[in-house]
Amino acid sequence: MKLLIDVGNTAVKYAVADEDNIRVVKENDIEWHKITSIICSQVGKGTNLQAINSRAAEFAIPLEQAYVSSARAGVTCAYPAFQNLGIDRWLTVLAAHALYPTQDVIVIDSGTATTVDVVTAQGQHLGGWIVPGLDLMTTSITARAERVFCDDNTPFLAEFAKNTPEAVKNGALAAMIGLVQSAKLQLDNKSALVLCTGGYGKLIKQHVDLAVFDDLLVFKGLLVWWKNPQ
Numbered sequence: 001m002k003l004l005i006d007v008g009n010t011a012v013k014y015a016v017a018d019e020d021n022i023r024v025v026k027e028n029d030i031e032w033h034k035i036t037s038i039i040c041s042q043v044g045k046g047t048n049l050q051a052i053n054s055r056a057a058e059f060a061i062p063l064e065q066a067y068v069s070s071a072r073a074g075v076t077c078a079y080p081a082f083q084n085l086g087i088d089r090w091l092t093v094l095a096a097h098a099l100y101p102t103q104d105v106i107v108i109d110s111g112t113a114t115t116v117d118v119v120t121a122q123g124q125h126l127g128g129w130i131v132p133g134l135d136l137m138t139t140s141i142t143a144r145a146e147r148v149f150c151d152d153n154t155p156f157l158a159e160f161a162k163n164t165p166e167a168v169k170n171g172a173l174a175a176m177i178g179l180v181q182s183a184k185l186q187l188d189n190k191s192a193l194v195l196c197t198g199g200y201g202k203l204i205k206q207h208v209d210l211a212v213f214d215d216l217l218v219f220k221g222l223l224v225w226w227k228n229p230q
Contacts, residue, residue: 010111032055038056110134134173
């Protein structure tokens with residue numbers, strides 16, 4: 001059984017994989033005596049993994065750190081300096097192409113930041129964008145504009161606003177939807193699959209055509225990365 005670790009900007013997530021079956025677990029529920037290897041994606045600081053490193057050493061479990069390369073698992077990275085691409089973005093692209101190998105896929109990962117990456121049916125990563133996540137969008141404008149305010153009770157809706165909190169939140173959502181539409185235009189493929197993940201992935205999926213939500217995308221990418229060393 002493999003332990004999959006996703007160290008993000010604000011949280012560390014864990015899952016165990018038995019063959020291709022992935023199950024999210026809490027750190028305290030990890031059955032260390034059953035773990036045969038650890039595969040990690042690390043965007044956040046390395047200090048988050050001190051306890052894991054200690055456990056790995058205690059049980060003599062090999063720990064492999066995923067990294068970005070110019071090509072892997074049938075996907076070619078768009079970045080000439082591929083080392084500068086975030087590992088989380090690379091893993092979602094690998095997973096997208098492995099899951100939907102005959103389709104152009106737009107991956108939108110909406111968390112602290114929102115990232116968009118595009119991979120073609122031929123396995124060419126075309127690059128993408130990074131913008132503030134929905135929460136960062138709302139807090140950044142309320143922090144800098146004196147008369148603009150918001151609240152936690154106002155939902156994100158895809159409609160014109162009738163008050164200021166709605167204007168802030170609905171505007172942020174409209175920006176996310178527009179980001180996806182812009183990607184479709186640049187790809188010149190209105191039927192491209194939109195693969196949503198991250199904390200606001202379900203919300204964005206509800207407002208985008210031809211979209212699916214996959215909360216395990218980074219974990220699936222870790223398995224694809226591990227199974228395809230070339």
